[in-house]
Structure formats: structure tokens, C-alpha cells
Amino acid sequence: MVSMQQMWLIVGVLFGGLLACSPNPYPGEEGSILHVALSSPPKSLDPPMSEDSYSNKITSQIYEGLLAYHPYARPYQLVPALAAEMPTVSEDQMTYTFKLREDVVFQDDPCFPDGKGRRVTGEDFIFAFKRLAHPETKAKGWWIFDGKIEGMNEWRSKIASDIATLRAEGKEVPELYGIDSPLSGIQHNDQNSELIIKLGPAGEGAHGARMCNNNRDEDEDGLIDEADPDCQRKPYPQLPWVLAMSYAAVYPREAVEYYGQEFRNNPVGTGPFQMKEFNPVYRAVLERNPTYREVRVPDPVNHPEDRLEGWDWQADVEAGLLEYAGARVPQYSGMEMRFIQEDQPRWLYFKNGYLDFLSPPKDNMKEVVVQDGLSPEMEERGIRLSTVPQLDTVYTSFNVQDPVMNNVHLRRAMALAIDHGWIIDNLYAGQATMARSVIPPGVGGHISDYHPYHQEDGTADLDSAKAEMAAAGYPNGLDPKTGEPLRLVFQSSGSSATSIQHDSRFVDDMRQLGIEIEVVNNTFGQMLEKMDNGDYQIASLAWNFDYPDAQNILQMFYGPNIDVKLNASFYENAEFDSLYEQATALPDSPERNALYSEMSQIISDDVPWISRVHRIGQNLKHPWLTGFKYTSVNDQYWRYVHIDRQERDAAIERFNQPIRWPIFVVVLGFIAVIGWGLRERKGAA
């Protein structure tokens, strides 16, 4: 049994331990490490499966593809990565020829016979692209090639059919069965180090309308061949953008065979970093890849060949972004990404210098920004804020096939009743702009002066809304059939406090028109299922652009895309469809942007969606981090930054001096209370 004296000794040891504790979360760290926080753990580090942004933040440091985003150019531009130069495109825009770099090697890894990474060849790209298309991969990124590459859908269907047959016969199917069967749409020429991608009809198969670039099967014969008028060869101008996505990254076949299902946690790439340690719920630690080829920070001042057309490099020079121009990338020894899901610890980590940059949580914005700019605390610490419009659109979707929601006047009335300004100020803390068009600013085709059902100042226009309600046949919001307020059902997918606030505000806004909204809560998957099946009236979502091309969002209104579950508002408009088919065949040009603008106007008129806001990405960074030009479109730019380790260490020490006197106060207080109690008891006795 423990005696009183022993108990006091234990308590003393514990308090001594408290005094010895240190707040440093990186004890014993060596080298110059970039400290990053992700607000959610990644789902998969396997390129075909890395759909979510958190996975992409990691995979974009380890993997590379043919093309990449220039780290500083705005508007966004693509530059060669593993391709030696930008592709040669045939006159009919159906064939892309990439000359491959010959100095690229995979990182060293046990999957290779002697542990040494080998040179990347065209075969590796073919393997990676085929694996993306292989039915057993169940790749989230298959859509980038679906119906676009010559023969690819047929290749995929054949393999799926063979596998189904083998399984029906009770036979075991080898991993990647059929992956070596020929595919005409992607070829390589080792002599010239060329990779050739051919677009075109996807080949014969049973997928019908989905097989062709125009996604239409008017004669409904379900069969595709060259002569079928449904399947004319159509260009795919977005191909370069999708080749810059993680889905199209290259990796060695040896790694897939060696790691099997664990490949998704054991990335093997060609990028500036390689995985050192990975805990899927805690952190990813990356170290510099010693075999990474020579890449340098752009130096437009001294190297005119670095002056990309359309890039205002002088402004970036003046902003200090190119202070280390010409330096070899990466300039630091590794990065540690911690998966800090809660806002408070993430924010406190950054404030105390334990993160080099952070997108501040909404609820902490009042500590960041005061009326005229950054708060004194931020200024004192030299922290800088960047604001960048995100390429996204938050929207409310209507199922226009629903017998009630197919009423355009009703949809227009609901659009006019929304007070976008209040929502931006109160629910986004100002971190958003009203969506005047379905296409966000910075993307070709965006127009800001055509928004017939949004007020310029973002306020609701209830008079016009009520007039639209009357035109819709619901004067004062009353359903003439019942004499009661019109009741509509809104499918919600969030249970967070923010989501509930948004839903409540929507209900309140609609009540101004006399409409009663019933909110039905779902998981995100349930809501998507209802939308796919047309089993909803109203739902809210956000669309994050996969690449800065308006086709990426306009595809969601294209009639034939109803069949492939992309057009969840079930919107059909022949004029829109015709414009879409014209536009998607054109390369980036003023002509195409004009078509996009016209389509955007049609959507603004017909309101299958209420475009709500485009969110503003905000980023804070500490002064010891330079060369950092924030964007939410991709994360490859992290490799170009520079960290002043000494400055950071000094700042962290300054920010984190322990204050220990309260411990003594608590201990003394405890002793005093016990002592007083003893005297009091003795006195009473």
C-alpha cells in the first residue's frame, strides 16, 4: 500500500516532469524541413486513385507526368515536366507526340533488382496509362481518358469481359490480366524517345453512347464503328491539362508488382521527394530524392528562355518571389506533412511557427485580418497573407426533370431570393465572391456583367422574385393545388455547424417567398446517389475545377452527360449542346471563350443551378519562407520554395518561451489548502 510520503513523492515527480516538458513538436529534427499541415489524411497515394486534394498534395511531390503547371505564371500555363518539350499536335488535333526526356530515373527502391531506380521509358507511360484504364484498377481518374483515346474503351471492355468469363468459370484471374494486350491509341518510339497519343473513336464495344467524344448515340444501336455518325473523331483540347494531373503520373511496373495492394502506401516516382515515413492517420515524411534530375527555379532576369509568354515575371521579381532564381530544386532536405484535422491545433501550430504556411480556418480570420489589413500580431511576426480566387463554383442544383422544379420561373424566383452578400459576410467570413457566372474569374469564358437573376450588390431582389413566383403559378408562394405554402425538399449532405448554418439560411431566404423548405440530411454518398438517380428536387454542392478550362464545368449541363451521371440537374438544351460540341473541338482561343460565354449566359437564363459563390483561397506564410506563390490548383510549386532555417529556429524560440510560474502557484495553492484543512480539522477536534 502506498504511504502518504510516497504519494507526495509521486506527485513531486509528476510536477517535476511538467516543468521539464517542452512545447517543441519536432524534437531532434535535422536538416531544413518544410512543415505543412493537411486538414484531412490522404486516401490513396496510388496515382490512378488519388482523387482527393490531400492525396494530391503528397503525390505531386513524389510523382510527375509529361506536363506540369508553371509555378509562377498566371493565368496558369503548362510547361514540360518529363516531356522534353511541349507536344507536337497534328493538324487535325487528333495526335499528340511527346518527346521524352532521357535524364529521368525512378527513385531508388527495393522493388528494383539492385535497389537502384532505372531510366524512365515510353513503356512506363504506356503501362501507367493502361493501368489507369484497366477495369480491375477501378481508377477514380479513368474519366480523363474515358471515350477519348483511340481503342482504349474497347481494350478495357475486352479485358473486363474476359475477366468476368474467367471468374464465372471459377478460375483465378492474375493481377493486371491483359495489361500487355496491344492498345493502338498510345504508342512509343524508343529510337526517338517519343510517346504518341492518338485520340479518336474508342472502338467497338458495348458501352454505346459513352464511347465517343460527343457522347451521343442517336441511332441507339449501341455499337460503335468508324462509320457511325455518332462517333466522329473529335479533338480533346483538355488533354494537356489532364496529363498534368496526378492521375497521369508515371511509375514503374516493378513497384506495382512488388508491393501489390500496398503500392498505394509505397509510392515510387521520379519527383524531387521520396517517401521516408508514412502513417495514414498521422503524417507523411518526405526526404529529398537524391536521383532527382536537375531542375532550377526559373530565372527570367538572366535567362530569357525562362520568360514564358504571358507571365508577368517582372512583377514576381519585384514581389521577391524569384530571390533564389536559378537555384537547384528542391532547396530544402525534406517535408513533413502532418494530418491535423481540427482547426484549433492547426491554427495554433501555425501561429507558433511550427507550420511554414497555412490556409487559415474561417473562425480564426478575425485574428488575421482587421479593418485595414493584417492584424498587429500578424504584422509583428512578419506573416503575409495571399488571397487567390479559387477555381470553384458553389452552387445549388435543381432537378429540372422534377415536375415542380422544371418550372423556370420558380427557379429564377429562388435565385433572386438569395442574399449572397449576407452569406458571404457571415458564413464565409468574406472568403468568397458572388458567382456572377457559372465560370469563375480567371477562366476563359468568364463574364461578370450578365447575371439576370443575381443583383450586382449581392442582395436579394424580393420584388422581382415574387413576380417570378406569380409567373410560375405560385403567387405569394402558395401552391394553388393545396392553398398551402409550396413545399420543396432540399437534400443536405453535411452535419457540420457550417453546413447547418448554410442550410438554415437557405430555408430562411426561401421563406421570404412563402416557400417552405424541408431539409433532408444525408451522407455525402447518399446525396450523390439521389442526384444520380434523379431522386431529388434541390441539392447544394461545390465544383472544384480539375483544370482551368470552362469545359470542366460546362460539361455538367451537356444533355448526353445525363447518361454518364455528370449532368445531375438533368438539364437539356439543344442550343447549349450545339455550342458545347463546337467549343470542345476548339483549342484555347478567343473564339472558344466566346462560345463558353454564350453557354454561360444560357445557364444564367435557365437557372438549372443557382451559382452561389466562388471561394477565395487565403494563405498565410511566415517570413522565412520565400519563393512561395500560393495557388489551390496544384501543389507542385512547393518544390520551388526556400526556407531560412536559422530565421525560423530563432522565431520559434522567440514565440515559445515557456511560462512556468502558474505550476508553482497551483502546487503552493494545493499545499496551502491541505495545510489549512489540517489545521482546521485539528482545531475542531
Place this chain on the structure above:
Amino acid sequence: MISFLIRRLFYAVPVLLGVALITLLLFNVASGDPARIRLGGKGVDETELLAMQVEMGLHDPWYTQYAHFIVDTLTLNFGRSWTDDTLVSDIFLRGIGPTLSLSVPAFLMGTSLAIALSLLVAYFRGRPIDRIVTTAAIAGISVSSLVYILFGQWLLADQLKLFPIWGYEYGPRAILFLALPITIWILLSVGTDIRYYRTVALEEVHQDYVRTARAKGLDEQTILFKHVLANCSVPIVTRMTIAIPFLITGAFLLEIFFGIPGLGSELYRSIMGSDFPVVKAFTMLGAVLYVFFNILADVLYAVFDPRIRLS
């Protein structure tokens, strides 16, 4: 004793079967199509969806699915995570270490502190210290655990800079990162424990043997820490036994807010990612542990107190 054990284990079977049935219904029926959730992405292809449904056995009759689930549970074959294809058993093995490194010391220290304080207030029974401690315990219970966590992290880690805000290291350095979550765990639990142990202690201090010990001239410290504590051990041990399942399943909020990569963090990730195999496994694990340790608590009660007859 043997017949008691057999009977309790027999009663546990329908309980666990019921939990398994409810789990299956919740995940395979009420939550939407698991195949669609697993494939979720831009427009799920109907052919792929059908193939996935077949692969997952969703087209089998419900009793077949239920039987498979029971068999899988008994053979500890929970399959692979939908999120990263890791074996569910590997996820448990990965998370159990950090969880126990937090929960076991916190539990032992918290219980020790609560017992010590309970004996203290028993010593000062009726005096102002008794009232102060009791009032503080009740006030402590009345505050939400999230307040403790948020405030504790803000005050002790951010303002006073005494502890790391978030994070974990394996090995001896873990203690640096566990000090604050353990402290908060103790603060969270000590109020409830003091109230319970105080009641137990007060019952004992009014017993005849205590009066006899005092009459014999023993000092209060010896009476409390030797005789009274010994007689309180039965309810203490049984209460501790019942708490063990919660040590294993992880302190959800603490692990998430302080970055402990334990079972609580794994469960949170699985819930957020609709990773049904992992969540189902956790549910069954929790049920089995709860039933088992409840039975064990009853057995220990009889072992420690010969007056108790298990019947």
C-alpha cells in the same frame, strides 16, 4: 462459478448476435448502397457498380450476408480498408500501441489520484475541504469534455507553452506529447471517479472495524490507506475492469485534437471516409470487449469478496 460463467457467456451470445445484426442493417441498408459509396467518384458506371455489388455480396439474401458477417467476425477476418486497402487487422495493430500509451497511464494515474483524493475527503469528511473537493468534482463533471480539450490546449500549450500543441513520437519521446492529453484525461475523469470512490470510502469509514482501529490508537493515515482502502478494493477493481474496453477502443476526441495516431484516430478517419469494413470491425470489437469485461467484473467481484455467491 463455472456454471455462472457458462450462463453469462451463453447470455452474451444473443447480445453479440443482435449487435452484429444491427451493425449489418445500419451499414448495408440504412446508409445507402455500400458499393456506390466505395466506388464514389465522378459518375459511377452502372456496370462497375453492379460488379462491385456482386463482389461485396450485396445481392445475396440478407441472412447469407449476416452469416458471412458472423463467420468473418469469429475468424477475425474483417477484410481490407476501402480507403487504403490495408488489412483491418493491420490497422488495429498500427493503432493499438499509441492508444494504450495514452489510455493506460492516464487511466492508472487518474484512478490513483481519484482514490487518493477520495480518501482525503473521507479523512476531512464534513469539513470545508470535503465540500470544496466535492463541489469542484461536480463542477468538473458539468463541463463538456470538448471545453477541457480546447481550453486545455489553448492555455497549457499555446499560452503557457508548457507542452507540444499536437503530435506524437514513438518510443520514449512519446511522453513529451502525451503529457498534456494525459493531464486532460485525468481532469476529465477525476470528477466522476472522486464522487464514486468518495461514496465507497465513506461507507467504509463508518464501519465497526474502523471504530475499533481508532479505539486501538491507530492513526487516521494508517486506518485510511491500509484498512479502508483494502476494503474498498472490490468496487475499485470492478469499476476499473469495466473501464478497460474504453481504454482499448481509444479516446476519440483526445487522439484527434492532439494527433495521437491511435485507434480513435483510425476510427475517425474511417467514419469520415465511409470505410465500412473498419467501422464495422470497431463496432464488433467494442461490443465483444464490453461484454467480456462486464462478465469479468462480475467474476472478480465474487473472487475478491467471499460473501458474494455467484448464482
